[in-house]
Amino acid sequence: MSQPALIEYKQENGIAILTLNRPEKRNAMSDAMRAELVEMLISVRKNPGIRALIITGSGKGFCAGGDIAGMKSRMDADPATVGFNGWERQQGVHYAAALLLNLPIPTIAAVNGSAAGLGADLALSCDFVIASDTASFSWAYIARGLVPDGGGMYFLPRRVGLARAKALIFSGRKVAAEEAVALGIADQNCAGDSLLKCAVDMADEMSSGSRTAIALTKSIINHSYEMSDSQVFAEGSKAQGICYTSSEHRASVQGFLERSKEGAV
Structure with missing residues (x-):
């Protein structure tokens, strides 16, 4: 058994x-x-x-x-x-x-x-x-x-x-x-x-937001107490560059633009 x-x-x-x-x-x-x-x-x-x-x-x-x-x-x-x-x-x-x-x-x-x-x-x-x-x-x-x-x-x-x-x-x-x-x-x-x-x-x-953005934010904020402001900013810049290319960001922007055209924003 x-x-x-x-x-x-x-x-x-x-x-x-x-x-x-x-x-x-x-x-x-x-x-x-x-x-x-x-x-x-x-x-x-x-x-x-x-x-x-x-x-x-x-x-x-x-x-x-x-x-x-x-x-x-x-x-x-x-x-x-x-x-x-x-x-x-x-x-x-x-x-x-x-x-x-x-x-x-x-x-x-x-x-x-x-x-x-x-x-x-x-x-x-x-x-x-x-x-x-x-x-x-x-x-x-x-x-x-x-x-x-x-x-x-x-x-x-x-x-x-x-x-x-x-x-x-x-x-x-x-x-x-x-x-x-x-x-x-x-x-x-x-x-x-x-x-x-x-x-x-x-x-x-x-977990309702972008998986990519959550993962990158967590990876930085977990260690932010040990980093200087310039280090946090630098890590944030790299993370944001990745987010710009993510499917979640692109879909969100596209949805916002479409709603704008329809006057829903």
Whole structure:
């Protein structure tokens, strides 16, 4: 009997939905689950028919963080191998986060419960975060003698500011949905039974424009904090040159000109 997929995939009307599927472990991220996530993100990127992506969790949790079984195996490993094996594992963690960050389409985390550690980092790797009324976020790495390794040190300060990010990481405290919206960790709160509908509605809204323009804008704005104004302007100039040649732009201009002739503008 085959094992159920660690990540379930569904596509509806151009929107891909990935559901973390280890409900008995509150969707804790195992190495095998991460490998499936990477495979699916690559597949989504290659599919021109997908215009937005939603990530959510099955059961009562979004993602409880790293799999405790992996932590135990690290404790039992030969000390001489722990450092390099840990470094190698981190490359996989960061590859998955970078794939999600750099997908050329809008991405949404529909957080249906606890998002802890790697789970909270996974949510913030998405462009937008919608929290159900039962959602919570926490970065308790330091309580376990670790640093946030799933992108939290990059994403969290960009959402809440440097001092608040430090406070959340140093304390590891749990942030409920309403406060998460107030702090900017999440973009909106949605009742649990309508969470996925809220996410689909947002995906429709955020992906209704030119695919080319969205992809190019995202590629620049994701890194605008690290660039000078002249660098952002230069990247924008190159992107606009590409947009001038896109089928979406040409169709939009042609439609505008035709409406102008008819007096509809």
